Amino acid sequence: MTCRLDQIETLAVRCPNWVGDIVMATPVFECLRRSLPGTRLVGVLKSNMQAIVRDAPWFDALVDGNDKSWAGFQRMRHQLRVLAPDAALLLTNSLRSALTMRLSGIRRIYGYRRQWRDLLLTGGPTRAHDGSTAPIPTVHEYLGICRWLGLDGAHDLKPRLFIGAQAAGRGEAFLAKYGIAPHDFLIGLNPGASFGSSKCWPAEYFAELAELCQNRFAAKVVLFYGPGEDDIARAILEQTRANVIDTRADPIDLELLKPLVQRCNLLITNDTGPRHYAVAFDVPVVVIMGPTDPRYTNTCLDRTRIVRKELDCSPCHRKVCPRQHECMRQIRPAQVLDAAEQVLGRCK
Numbered sequence: 001m002t003c004r005l006d007q008i009e010t011l012a013v014r015c016p017n018w019v020g021d022i023v024m025a026t027p028v029f030e031c032l033r034r035s036l037p038g039t040r041l042v043g044v045l046k047s048n049m050q051a052i053v054r055d056a057p058w059f060d061a062l063v064d065g066n067d068k069s070w071a072g073f074q075r076m077r078h079q080l081r082v083l084a085p086d087a088a089l090l091l092t093n094s095l096r097s098a099l100t101m102r103l104s105g106i107r108r109i110y111g112y113r114r115q116w117r118d119l120l121l122t123g124g125p126t127r128a129h130d131g132s133t134a135p136i137p138t139v140h141e142y143l144g145i146c147r148w149l150g151l152d153g154a155h156d157l158k159p160r161l162f163i164g165a166q167a168a169g170r171g172e173a174f175l176a177k178y179g180i181a182p183h184d185f186l187i188g189l190n191p192g193a194s195f196g197s198s199k200c201w202p203a204e205y206f207a208e209l210a211e212l213c214q215n216r217f218a219a220k221v222v223l224f225y226g227p228g229e230d231d232i233a234r235a236i237l238e239q240t241r242a243n244v245i246d247t248r249a250d251p252i253d254l255e256l257l258k259p260l261v262q263r264c265n266l267l268i269t270n271d272t273g274p275r276h277y278a279v280a281f282d283v284p285v286v287v288i289m290g291p292t293d294p295r296y297t298n299t300c301l302d303r304t305r306i307v308r309k310e311l312d313c314s315p316c317h318r319k320v321c322p323r324q325h326e327c328m329r330q331i332r333p334a335q336v337l338d339a340a341e342q343v344l345g346r347c348k
Contacts, residue, residue: 002150003035003149003150003151003152004110004123004148004149004150005035005036005039005087005149005150005151007086008036008039008086008087008108009039009040009086010039010040010041010042010083010084010085010086011032011036011039011040011041011042011085011086011087011088011089012042012044012063012080012083012085012087012088012089012101012106013028013029013032013041013042013043013044013059013088013089013091014044014045014065014088014089014090014091014092014097014101014111015043015044015045015049015053015065015091015092016045016091016092017045017046017049017092018273019049019052019254019272019273019274019276020272020273020275020276020297021091021138022045022049022052022053023052023159023161023273023276023277023279023280024138024139024142024159024276024297025091025139025142026053026056026058026159026160026161026280027139027142027143027156027157027158027159027160028091028142028143028145028146029041029043029053029056029058029059030058030153030156030160031143031146031151031152031153031154031156032058032089032146032151033057033058034152034153035146035151035152035153036151040060040061040083041058041059041060041061042059042060042061042062042063042080042083042085043058043059043061043062043063044062044063044065044076044080044088045062045063045064045065046064046065046066047064047066048254049254050062050064051167051253051254051255051258052161052254052258054164054255055162055163055164055167056160056161056162057162061083063076063079063080063083064076064079067096067097067100068096073100073103076100076104077100077103077104077105080101080104080105080106081104081105084105085106086106086108087106087107087108087109087110087122088101088106088108088109088110089110089111089145089149090109090110090111090112090121090124091111091142091145092111093111093112093114093117094117095114095116095117095120097111098111098117098120098121099120101120102120107122108122109121109122110122110123110124110145110148110149111124111145112124112125112126112127112141112144112145113125113126123148124145124148125144125145125147125148127141127144134295135293135295135296136295136296137157137295137296137297137298137299138296138297139157139159139299139300140157140299143155143157157299157300158280158300159276159279159280159300160280161258161277161280161281163258163259163262166255167255167256167258167259168259170255170256170259171256171258171259171260171262171263172259174247174250174252174256174259174260175260175263177250178222178245178247180220180222180245180263184219184220185217185218185219185220185265186219186220186221186222186263186264186265186266187213187217187219187220187221187222187264187265187266187267187268187340188221188222188223188224188260188261188264188266188267188268188269188274189206189209189210189221189222189223189224189236189244189268189269190224190225190267190268190269190270190272190274190275191203191206191223191225191229191232191233191236191269191270192225192226192228192229192232192270192272197319197320197321198290198291198318198319198320198321198325198328199270199271199272199290199291199292200232200270200328201270201288201290201328201331202325202328202329203232203235203236203239204235204239205331205332205333205336206236206240207235207236207237207238207239207240207242208240208333209268209333209336209337210236210240210242210244211240211241211242212333212334212337213242213268213337213340214242214243216337216340216341217266217340219265219266220243220245221242221243221244221245222244222245222247222260222264223236223237223244223245223246223247224247224252224257224260224261224269224274225247225252226252227251230248233246233248234248257274257277258277258281261274261277261278261281261283262277262281262283264278264283265283265284265344266283266284266285266286266340266343266344267283267284267285267286268285268286268288268336268340269285269286269287269288270287270288270289270290271287271288271289271290271292271297275287275297275304276297278303278304279300279301279303279304282303283303284303284304284305284343284344284346284347285303285304285305285343286304286305286307286336286339286340286343287304287305287306287307288307288308288328288331288336289306289307289308290308290309290314290325290327290328290331291314291315291317291318291321291327292315292317293315293317294306294308294315302346303343303346303347304343305339305340305342305343305346307331307335307336307339308327308331309326309327309328309330309331311326311327313327314327
C-alpha cells in the first residue's frame with residue numbers, strides 16, 4: 001500500500017489527553033519515526049503532559065495542545081503556524097481537535113472518521129463508537145490509523161518510555177533522600193486516579209495492603225500520588241501500621257514518576273496512568289480495576305495482574321459511583337496481595 005504521508009515535510013501529531021492514553025500511543029510514535037525518518041514530527045499535547053515524551057526520540061518539536069481556552073488555542077495556533085505542518089494526525093476523537101488543527105492552517109488532517117468530524121478530515125478509517133461493536137485495546141485502535149495510512153511497522157504493540165539524564169538524576173536524588181538502596185525490594189502504591197473517585201480503591205484498604213506487603217515481602221513501600229490527592233495519601237498514612245515512605249514533601253511529577261516506577265520491583269495501582277508506565281518499563285504491576293472495561297487495555301499484560309469484581313452495573317465508566325462503590329469495596333486487600341504474589345512468581 002502506498003503511504004499517504006509521502007512527501008510530507010512536517011507532520012503534527014495531536015496526542016491523547018490522558019497519561020495512560022499517551023503511553024498507549026507510543027507505538028504510534030515509534031511507527032511514525034521509523035516510517036518517516038525524513039519528516040519533522042511535531043507532538044501536540046498539553047504542556048503538563050510533555051514530560052512523558054520529552055526524552056524520547058520521536059518528536060522534533062513539542063507544541064502546547066491545551067486548546068480549551070481562547071488563550072490556549074491562540075498560543076497553540078501561533079506555535080503551529082510558525083512550524084507550518086503540511087498535515088496533522090489526530091489520536092483524539094473530538095470535533096474540537098480537528099477544528100483547531102484546521103483553524104491553525106493545516107489542510108490535510110487524518111484521524112478516525114466520526115459524525116460531523118468527517119467534514120474537517122482529509123480521510124481516515126471508520127470505527128463504530130455507538131456500542132455496536134465490542135471494544136478493542138486502545139493500542140490497536142491507535143495503530144489502526146497507521147495501517148490505514150500505509151505505514152510500515154504498525155504491528156509492534158509494546159509501549160515504551162525513555163528517561164533522560166535530568167529525570168534520571170532527579171530519580172537518584174529522590175531515592176537517596178528517602179533511604180531507598182539499590183538492594184531494597186521496593187513496592188510502589190498508587191492510590192489516586194485523576195479520572196474520578198470511582199476508580200479509587202478505598203484508602204483503608206491500601207493502608208491494610210501496605211502492612212500485608214511489608215510483612216510478606218520485607219519490602220519498602222513508597223506512596224505515589226498526584227495533584228489533588230493529598231487527602232487520599234493522608235488517610236492511608238494515618239490508618240496504616242506499615243512504615244510507608246511519605247513523599248508529600250516532594251511532589252512527584254510525570255517526569256520524576258518515570259525513574260521511580262522503573263525502580264519499583266512491584267507497582268500496585270488503580271486503573272490509571274502509572275500502570276502504563278509500569279508496562280512500558282516491564283515492571284510487574286497489579287491493577288485494581290472497578291468501573292472501566294478491561295478490554296480497552298487488554299494488551300501487553302504478561303507482567304500485569306488485573307483484580308476486578310464483575311457486577312451487574314460493570315463496566316459503567318462513571319466518574320462517581322451512584323451506588324455503594326461495590327466494584328471496588330468488594331475487592332479485599334488479601335486478594336490484591338495474592339495477585340501480587342502471582343505476578344511476581346510469573347516474572348521470576
